[in-house]
Amino acid sequence: MEFDPNAAFEAVGPLLAAFLQVTLLVTVLGSIIAAALGLVWAIGRRELPRIPGAILAWILDVVRMTPLPLQLLFGMAVVTELDGFRRFGDIEPTTLLTYLGIVVFGIHYSTYMAESYRAGIESIRQGQWEAATALSLPRRRTWRAVIIPQALRATLPSLGNWAIAMFKDTPFLIVITVPEMVSEAERIGGASFKYTETFAVAGLIFLAASYPTAVLMRKLEKKLAY
Amino acid sequence: MSDILQALSDYRPYLWEGLQVTLQLSLGGVAVAIVVSVVLGLAAISPLPVLPVVSRVIVEFFRGTSLVVQLFFLYYVLPPLGLDLGPVGAGIVGLGLNYGAYGSEVVRGSLNAVPKGQWETTLALSMSWPLKVRRVVWPQAWALMLPGLNNLTVMLVKGTAVALLLGLHDLTYWADEMRKDPDVGLWTAYGIVFLLYYLIALACSSGLRLLERRAQRRLGLRADVAVTDRATAEAVA
Numbered sequence: 001m002e003f004d005p006n007a008a009f010e011a012v013g014p015l016l017a018a019f020l021q022v023t024l025l026v027t028v029l030g031s032i033i034a035a036a037l038g039l040v041w042a043i044g045r046r047e048l049p050r051i052p053g054a055i056l057a058w059i060l061d062v063v064r065m066t067p068l069p070l071q072l073l074f075g076m077a078v079v080t081e082l083d084g085f086r087r088f089g090d091i092e093p094t095t096l097l098t099y100l101g102i103v104v105f106g107i108h109y110s111t112y113m114a115e116s117y118r119a120g121i122e123s124i125r126q127g128q129w130e131a132a133t134a135l136s137l138p139r140r141r142t143w144r145a146v147i148i149p150q151a152l153r154a155t156l157p158s159l160g161n162w163a164i165a166m167f168k169d170t171p172f173l174i175v176i177t178v179p180e181m182v183s184e185a186e187r188i189g190g191a192s193f194k195y196t197e198t199f200a201v202a203g204l205i206f207l208a209a210s211y212p213t214a215v216l217m218r219k220l221e222k223k224l225a226y
Numbered sequence: 227m228s229d230i231l232q233a234l235s236d237y238r239p240y241l242w243e244g245l246q247v248t249l250q251l252s253l254g255g256v257a258v259a260i261v262v263s264v265v266l267g268l269a270a271i272s273p274l275p276v277l278p279v280v281s282r283v284i285v286e287f288f289r290g291t292s293l294v295v296q297l298f299f300l301y302y303v304l305p306p307l308g309l310d311l312g313p314v315g316a317g318i319v320g321l322g323l324n325y326g327a328y329g330s331e332v333v334r335g336s337l338n339a340v341p342k343g344q345w346e347t348t349l350a351l352s353m354s355w356p357l358k359v360r361r362v363v364w365p366q367a368w369a370l371m372l373p374g375l376n377n378l379t380v381m382l383v384k385g386t387a388v389a390l391l392l393g394l395h396d397l398t399y400w401a402d403e404m405r406k407d408p409d410v411g412l413w414t415a416y417g418i419v420f421l422l423y424y425l426i427a428l429a430c431s432s433g434l435r436l437l438e439r440r441a442q443r444r445l446g447l448r449a450d451v452a453v454t455d456r457a458t459a460e461a462v463a
């Protein structure tokens with residue numbers, strides 16, 4: 001079998017379109033949700049009383065340790081069960097499933113990001129908390145003005161790395177039939193029997209987007225380190 | 227509660243089948259991943275001129291292109307070329323190569339994290355490279371790499387759910403089949419399977435924790451959590 005450069009060239013257009021419309025959208029919005037929720041979980045684990053805190057920690061563990069495809073299918077089943085496709089009849093099913101994917105990715109990765117935030121918060125010296133107490137800063141303000149800004153510095157590269165990991169997991173959207181880049185590659189490859197070319201292009205697009213970002217994160221980490 | 231027990235007894239053979247597929251992929255994947263991590267990790271720090279570069283290229287390739295793309299490559303592209311691994315084989319090799327690449331970063335990082343003085347001592351004793359790695363550096367790096375490998379193992383177990391895309395009937399597949407049965411329903415079906423995955427991951431993770439404690443005890447060290455998380459996030463990106 002020979003590599004057909006023409007077939008590869010023809011696949012670039014539709015794959016890039018799917019990449020921009022779905023893959024990138026899910027990654028960006030999913031990362032924003034994950035970063036916000038992760039911070040909420042991390043603060044919750046420190047602020048909640050013992051038993052609710054332990055329950056939260058256990059739920060986060062279960063979400064973190066179970067597969068994304070299973071969670072995506074579960075999300076789709078819940079939407080079906082609650083009759084979501086009819087209730088949101090004016091939204092196209094594919095669009096609705098894309099939103100669902102964004103939410104599931106956001107929740108799944110928020111459990112990882114919560115761990116990164118936790119490490120960042122723990123790296124702050126005890127004196128900072130004591131200083132805030134000495135100034136009788138309210139708890140809320142202590143978090144907002146003292147702890148979070150410092151923790152973020154230590155956490156940011158880690159968050160970026162999880163965002164890259166999420167990006168590479170987006171093909172899992174296939175299980176809920178969202179037409180992202182790899183399922184497009186499978187479709188085009190199946191129609192023309194040029195699997196080699198289309199998957200090669202899909203892989204290269206992933207590499208071209210994730211490798212520079214990963215290098216950037218490594219640089220950022222060196223720069224932000226104390 | 228009785229719903230859950232009823233569903234468990236009705237679906238026991240199917241869940242067992244699913245569990246076998248998931249465990250096969252997990253154990254096979256971990257075995258391949260360990261070999262890949264150690265070989266690529268050692269190649270990355272070897273004194274030979276070409277090996278580190280070759281290792282770097284392989285690792286960046288497998289880390290940069292998505293797991294699903296690699297699996298589809300193994301599953302769709304190789305058979306017409308005369309190498310048919312079958313769905314289970316493709317799954318094991320794909321998971322092993324992908325997570326092995328991540329693992330090699332953990333191995334490399336841990337070998338580099340062994341204090342410079344240890345390397346210099348072996349030089350003073352004029353030990354050969356294989357001897358000093360095996361007898362001096364590796365035992366110390368082993369304790370450092372276990373936390374990272376632990377996290378990757380849990381991720382690999384979760385990664386076995388890609389079996390679905392290879393047409394295999396693993397636990398995830400049976401969760402969705404059970405859900406369609408009106409006698410079982412959504413919450414029971416997924417509840418059971420979520421818990422099963424959680425228990426598998428927990429078992430792997432506790433096993434590796436034990437190994438880690440043992441390795442640390444042998445070196446007279448204590449555990450450090452923050453470093454581990456950071457190391458995993460770095461390795462996974």
